[in-house]
Amino acid sequence: MDTSGVHTWLVLWKAYDACHNHAERSIEALGMCYSDFAVMECLFHRGPQTINAIGTKVSLTSGSITTAVDRLERRAFVERQSSADDRRAKVVSLTMEGRKVIQNAFDKHQIDMEKMAAPLSVSERQTLLKLLKKLGKSAASSD
Numbered sequence: 138m139d140t141s142g143v144h145t146w147l148v149l150w151k152a153y154d155a156c157h158n159h160a161e162r163s164i165e166a167l168g169m170c171y172s173d174f175a176v177m178e179c180l181f182h183r184g185p186q187t188i189n190a191i192g193t194k195v196s197l198t199s200g201s202i203t204t205a206v207d208r209l210e211r212r213a214f215v216e217r218q219s220s221a222d223d224r225r226a227k228v229v230s231l232t233m234e235g236r237k238v239i240q241n242a243f244d245k246h247q248i249d250m251e252k253m254a255a256p257l258s259v260s261e262r263q264t265l266l267k268l269l270k271k272l273g274k275s276a277a278s279s280d
Contacts, residue, residue: 149272175197176191185227188229189202213234214239217229218230
């Protein structure tokens, strides 16, 4: 078995692509695009956030985040309010309708992600998570 760094990267890349595609199909089946789901999921689990904070957490550019927030605001799923700490910043939060939509969507998405991870036992998932975190921290610190 090839255990080189290059082969490790290729296997990780292919696994990521397959899992990412599975996640995107799950989100699309909910009638949402990835960026809208990502913004709403962030707000659902972390509460109101500035646009910049959302972008950092979901790894989307400021333009993509702004476009998604505009789209979600037109659908009355989110609202913007001025930040109490910085008058230049806007804080985005879910509306009641948005909360209902993302709760339902996230519940269905969570089931799909469980199906994706089903081939791994709890112990294997724990090992995988530990190893991926170790690899990620090492890669981040070597930059």
